[in-house]
Amino acid sequence: MSKKKSKQTLIERMGNSQIWKSIIRSGIPRTRRQRMHAILGSVFLHLHPARLPKHAVKIGYTWCMGGLSFFLFVVLTITGIMLMFYYRPTVEYAYTDIIDLGEQVPLGIMRELHRWGAHAMVLTVWLHMLRVFMTGSYKPPREFNWGVGVLLMTITLFLSFTGYLLPWDQLAIWAVTVGTNMARATPFLGNEGPGAAMLAIGDINLVHAGSDVRFALLGGRFVGEATLLRFYVLHCIGVPFIAMIFMAVHFWRIRKDGGISGPL
Amino acid sequence: MDALKHAIDLLSAPTISFTLITVLFPFVFPPGDWFEKIHRKLGFWRIWTKPGLYISLVLITLFFIMGYYDPNFNITLTKPDNFPIILLVYSVVICTWLSMYKAYENDKRMDRGEKPAEYNDPDDKVLVWPDLVYIEFIALIIFMVFLIVWSVLVAAPLEEPANPAATPNPSKAPWYFLGLQEMLVYYDPWLAGVIFPGLIIVGLMAIPYITTSSDNLSGFYSFKERRVGIFLFMYGFLILWIFLIFIGTFFRGPNWNFFGPFEYWDPHKLVPLTNVNLSEYFWVKWIKTGLPSNILLRESIGFISVIIYLGVLPVLLAKYVLNDFLKKVGPVKFSFFVFFGLSMLSLPLKMYLRWMFNLKYIIAIPEWFFNI
Incomplete structure (x- = not known):
């Protein structure tokens, strides 16, 4: 074994192995070219450009x-x-x-x-x-x-x-009750929203507590x-x-x- | 100490605290030359220097320490679900400061005729591997460690099992919606819970389309280049969103009554409800004829006020105040800008109408669920 080769670190040896090279084609990114290749060749890292301005x-x-x-x-x-x-x-x-x-x-x-x-x-x-x-x-x-x-x-x-x-404790249902009560007041689509009463055929209200947007969100009246x-x-x-x-x-x-x- | 706590309790009442920060706001983020002059004279620019940050952080920390050792404030402060609000206060203060600090540095550089600090020679780029991926990797590890430590130390909140028959008092929405819940004090659910959130989303998305921006002014911190924009955005973000969340979390107790931070949350606190509708003011108090039975006639004054606010006021603004802006962006962008601006302004406006005249609704048609 030559002197140079014995100095190879474990990582370098790993990087030259067939397994590593098959996964990361560029080997251990040392040179400029290899480093750019490491970004471009990776499905995860290629979200990034290969080079960036310094402030970035x-x-x-x-x-x-x-x-x-x-x-x-x-x-x-x-x-x-x-x-x-x-x-x-x-x-x-x-x-x-x-x-x-x-x-x-x-x-x-x-x-x-x-x-x-x-x-x-x-x-x-x-x-x-x-x-x-x-x-x-x-x-x-x-x-x-x-x-x-x-x-x-x-x-x-x-x-x-x-x-x-989801925890289904007091904090959960009441916070969600407070939040979803707003949907009741959606204009036209909530049963206590302005304009909802206009959406009616004769005496039949189309938007009521059992059909409004809050009902759709909750899958029920409460x-x-x-x-x-x-x-x-x-x-x-x-x-x-x-x-x-x-x-x-x-x-x-x-x-x-x-x-x-x-x-x- | 008790005198100080009492003073803080008094100051934090929305009538006083909201007025104070609203009046001070244009001098902290000066949108015009006159405000800028006072901003310099009163030394408010020091907030955006390093000592400014240290002093604000020390003051906030002292406030929280005082709260921790106060038997009343301790209860709200140490609720596990309120911990994110404490993080929110620190991170928003630090981030706002950082952006303004960098903006002022850049403004100084540009006054000297230099390029902003973010400017780089286009040929002098760094490689993403290793210069960015390592930073990302370290940031992820630090953040993950922080999250794990947080999770180990603070158990996630879990109260008694859900019981539809026992309504807690106060019932609060998740903390990030408390700004909207605070709006419910002043506006009905169809506005505070549906229309305004919608307008916030659409209004935010509209920002780049209704401003007079050119792309060569983007990509660096600066205050001077966009001071009106920053003033408006920051008023919406810091005051009408973050501050209202803070009020909703710490200052709103049983029956959604206001309590100072060091006050005991007395569920029997009595607050007189003496709010009066505009129609009652007009027909009963001024004309003394009693409310007319025709709904539209009854609310005609309210309709006229709303039409003046959203229809006539923009025309007056276009003619006398914002005529330069109108010329720059044209009538369509101008209309949208003024509509979103007036919608945002309608919240503090209604707050003051409530506080000063006990005004309940400008238009009150409970028959149609149409109250403004």
């Missing part, structure tokens, strides 16, 4: 808040999937399953990670919006992506709101079994599905609108 990697400029929001979405997805193994969305079991999650289940902080992560995500999304506004990054050509971002913020709040009901199931499905599948579509558009458009904003 400064935390003082980006605050990392957009990235952290996405990271939290991933954390919440993973912890959420784990919670789904144990949680049953029925009035009979929901509350006791939540207690079991803390007391019986190994790694009993999954619910804490999920709940605090959700609160943190609301915060990071707001702060991301604040940063984008304060740097003027909403301006053309990024105005459409700003709009997508506003929708993503709304979706984040709705995700958090639907999840709020927060009950059907609401729990409805919010569970929305929380675990419905809203995340929509969120992922909008996130895909959001990230795609960052690149298409010229990458991260910066002064010309």
